[in-house]
Amino acid sequence: MTDSSQLLADLKTTTQAVENHDWVSAGLGGATTALDLLGASQDPLAALTSAGFGMITELVRFLEEPLKQLQGNPDSVSSHSQGMEGGGQQVSSVADDYRQSAGPETSGWSGSSASSYRDNSSQHADCVEAVGQAGIAMAKAATGAGKVVAKAQQEVGGLISEAVGQIIQLMTQAFAAAQATFGASIAAAIPQAVAIATQYGGQIAQKLGVLLSDSDNLLQLITSVTQGLEAATQLMTKLSEASKSGSGEDSSSSDSSQTSSRYPSSSQYSNSSGSQYSDSSDSDPDSSDSQYPGQSRPRTPVSSAQQS
Numbered sequence: 413m414t415d416s417s418q419l420l421a422d423l424k425t426t427t428q429a430v431e432n433h434d435w436v437s438a439g440l441g442g443a444t445t446a447l448d449l450l451g452a453s454q455d456p457l458a459a460l461t462s463a464g465f466g467m468i469t470e471l472v473r474f475l476e477e478p479l480k481q482l483q484g485n486p487d488s489v490s491s492h493s494q495g496m497e498g499g500g501q502q503v504s505s506v507a508d509d510y511r512q513s514a515g516p517e518t519s520g521w522s523g524s525s526a527s528s529y530r531d532n533s534s535q536h537a538d539c540v541e542a543v544g545q546a547g548i549a550m551a552k553a554a555t556g557a558g559k560v561v562a563k564a565q566q567e568v569g570g571l572i573s574e575a576v577g578q579i580i581q582l583m584t585q586a587f588a589a590a591q592a593t594f595g596a597s598i599a600a601a602i603p604q605a606v607a608i609a610t611q612y613g614g615q616i617a618q619k620l621g622v623l624l625s626d627s628d629n630l631l632q633l634i635t636s637v638t639q640g641l642e643a644a645t646q647l648m649t650k651l652s653e654a655s656k657s658g659s660g661e662d663s664s665s666s667d668s669s670q671t672s673s674r675y676p677s678s679s680q681y682s683n684s685s686g687s688q689y690s691d692s693s694d695s696d697p698d699s700s701d702s703q704y705p706g707q708s709r710p711r712t713p714v715s716s717a718q719q720s
Contacts, residue, residue: 416542423640423641435633440564447555450483450562457572465583468605472605476572482568486558489554489558500550500551507540508541536651540648542641543641564619564620564622571616574612578608586600
């Protein structure tokens, strides 16, 4: 049978790994950011239009697509994670209460049955706490994932802003030289602007690749949590079945004992001579039935006489 204490310890370790963001790589700065930034509305390309280079904006529009994909609803993530964590803490509290009450209530018990009960109750408490720990781990995972995505969103936005800054500088110089070059400088700057956007697009793709890798790392931890949860529920089922089986045997033995005491053996009905019947005429020769003069009453089993 699975060791409940080891199962609980493994879940606590996994929860700690999720909470400490051990699954986050250095490619995203090695740290997370505020969850609120997940819903931040950014439009770094707007600076191009404001600078008078709107025709370039449409050519580099592809830069903002990843940014849109990374936007989310921080309130939804926060509320769901808080609900899961609160539920997990309540379940863990129930396990603590059960563990604390089981000891004192059985302190006076002795024997193998008492030891078996204490062991089963301890394992039950571990399994219940494991269920609560799994809920806490899932809550931490949801919050952590939201923060990492917000971090990626922040860094992608920063890369787009850098690209826009370089493009504005390039186009400003091109427009300044347009009169002297009869517009050739502008024509030459446009593909250069697209090239800058493409270069930064590659850096953005790398950031998204890191985010995907981190997501895989987190998924492995979540899989470990779900496996631990499944193992805990299976162990609780086995413990319950074993408990019911033991109770059934005790009940059967008790019923047999009660049946035996309710129906005495035939030896309790026998007289000193070993006969099952008692002859009333033997004990009282002069005894006769008033309805039948001269006749003795028929011999009657003691049990019938007691019932009458």
